[in-house]
Amino acid sequence: MNNITSYVSKNKERFLSELLELLKIPSISADSAYKNDVLLTAEFVSESLKKAGCDNVEICKTEGYPIVYADKIIDSNLPTVLVYGHYDVQPPDPLNLWNSPPFEPVIKNTDLHPEGAIFARGACDDKGQFYMHVKAIEFLISTNQLPCNVKFMIEGEEEVGSTSLAGFVKNNHEKLANDVILISDTGMIAKDVPSITTGLRGLSYVEVEITGPNRDLHSGLYGGAVANPINVLTKMIASLHDENNHITIPGFYDKVEELSLEERAEMAKAPFSLEAYKKALDIDVVYGEEGYTTNERNSIRPTLDVNGIWGGYIGEGAKTVIASKAYAKISMRLVPDQDWLEITNLFKTHFESIAPKGVKVKVTPHHGGQAYVTPINSIGYQAASKAYEDTFGKTPIPQRSGGSIPIVALFEKELKSKTILMGFGLDSDAIHSPNEHFGLFNYYKGIETIPLFYKYFTELKMK
């Protein structure tokens, strides 16, 4: 593949300024107050694909936020790669912890990124990463080096469960037909240690509501005499883990894939410093399921975490009240071969069963998805591996991620093709957190590596 590095360095400034414009739009899909911004972002994405030289660019309406489609079909005899990404972002709160406004991107140098990193919500997850693909196709089309057919599907509901995507994929098998799916929405082990994500955890996200008395009560007049929904909620949540941090929901572990000691030993070879990990988070000890290492706990083991809790008086000062209701958002990360719908039902049944008399319980499922694993002997994996070797000079390490991209399992089911996760982010990018950022090194490296995937995938496929 000729002069890709020179093309990137020649266009560095423009590639960056275009991404900064994209990052300025607060496309927060979880909060309906930002509806117009999310829609504006879809417009921006379709425009950028047109400018890159794609055909059939289309903003496809859905029940929720639109899906942007585009393609470049050069020869029906050549393989087709479907690129997936998402243009929506996580809510930025807590805002007070950001050193610069989340939607006013700035370039700052850090110890890890002396050449600079882009600080903004969505910089890495996933605006920065899907935009690498837009710039990669621009290079391939403008230099007449596109080796295969490429399709783009960029959605706006990934951070809220890709609600509309399932229907879209089900109804567009032909339009989305492909030989492999390529996604950059994950990370590498380190800046100089490329890796390919071969596994993703599934997810079940629920919201619970506990109702006690029919109104808020004076804690002096009623304290001690009626069930306090907040106290009850804490007892119920606390009971979901035993003293070894195993999850106590009956049947929760029944279908969990147990890895062999060999596989676990293989995983353990990935470079990892527990001291650095603790130092980065400013914690004195790690905490988790007995019998597993930190890297196992956040990749091959299922978990249950409260993502939010609220009830009663949470303002300034003191209010002596017993709240009528208490709430929590709870998510479970799942592994092969747990079924997210089955786990959601197990949770609901169990949580309702442990409620004491005197309160009412409501469990509302939010969204979820299945776990996923890619075999490392597939053509797609091999092509990705060779692409990284060319640009990083190192063979990438296969790794399981703790995160979830629920739609990956859906793609395999509906489109019958495997997904390759070529991520260029880093754990330290603080995605979903204040001060999310994405290294300029990673951004440009991604743009250089992606075209090579197309090249090697086409070669291996046409053999």
Next chain:
Amino acid sequence: MNNITSYVSKNKERFLSELLELLKIPSISADSAYKNDVLLTAEFVSESLKKAGCDNVEICKTEGYPIVYADKIIDSNLPTVLVYGHYDVQPPDPLNLWNSPPFEPVIKNTDLHPEGAIFARGACDDKGQFYMHVKAIEFLISTNQLPCNVKFMIEGEEEVGSTSLAGFVKNNHEKLANDVILISDTGMIAKDVPSITTGLRGLSYVEVEITGPNRDLHSGLYGGAVANPINVLTKMIASLHDENNHITIPGFYDKVEELSLEERAEMAKAPFSLEAYKKALDIDVVYGEEGYTTNERNSIRPTLDVNGIWGGYIGEGAKTVIASKAYAKISMRLVPDQDWLEITNLFKTHFESIAPKGVKVKVTPHHGGQAYVTPINSIGYQAASKAYEDTFGKTPIPQRSGGSIPIVALFEKELKSKTILMGFGLDSDAIHSPNEHFGLFNYYKGIETIPLFYKYFTELKMK
């Protein structure tokens, strides 16, 4: 005492409209955003005392909100009654549960109040109740029937722990010298069952903060591998009660006054319907400390309740985050002879001791006060009893309240005088809750009853 009923009925409309004006000012002491409103309310109170005919009306500056003082000294040989009340109110949230805006008072008829009730924050607690005293003195002065000396001390920080009052009382022993203290900030058993509160619970109110990782984390990448501050907080709070709902803080019960079976039998005679109680709250069972009745649980037993809890993402939709911090506001109701400072320290020590490794704990005491009991053989109690007999035609029942008026214990310590709690509110008034209200019947009855207390107290004292 002559023509008090006729005076009240002649001035009904004015007595009401004046109170409604007072209720329109949002004097929320817990929220600094309402500072000016709280100060305006102090002005309003001092003006109303002047109009009522009081002398030496003064808005006394403090570190916090001012204390309004006024008096009417007619003869130094006559006994002196000190009236205490508070012009600040609880925060009104949750606002969406109010049927009419909390600071736009309206009169509505209810089954219990066919002649109407005033719906507004502070209607009963305590604006409506202290204003009865302002109207009572107006009657006594304007008709030349004041039988004794009267002093007023109306503060603006009762709902946030009366922070400045202690210092004010300590520094003004002479100014506040009195033979008995009279407070209307409690309730009666029922509209037709007058009662006098002989006991109050003490209070210790604290705020706790749990800190885990130094930033919010992605629950996929870190879930299961680090201590989640919210999960940890729920475990810690859950452990504060055992399976019998006894509080597990070591030493918590050491100084609790155990009532004799005779005393408990006496208490049990107060009219009470558990069915009606459950129906009013829309709960199927009551819940509390093993071995005690509902009325004992909320009066003679100490309790621990979470008044507020928050952490993580509590907005619309879903966010897969592990919060860096989680918080709770926790209050303990205390009984004789627990010392609130000692209990606060016991809580702090215990709560810090049960924190698992991997998190940091901060316990911040908010405020508190001692429990209190009034002997029913005192002159003050007898005078109040006779006053109720005249206006209700029934002997009032002595009862212990679950609420706290921390300064009552302080008054006895500093001013060496007992406090009589002549409350005219009802449990159903929903104080500290949405739709707080105060019956017009109760308001006018209070204005008629208070002057009789002055009369009988003076007679008994001068015997």
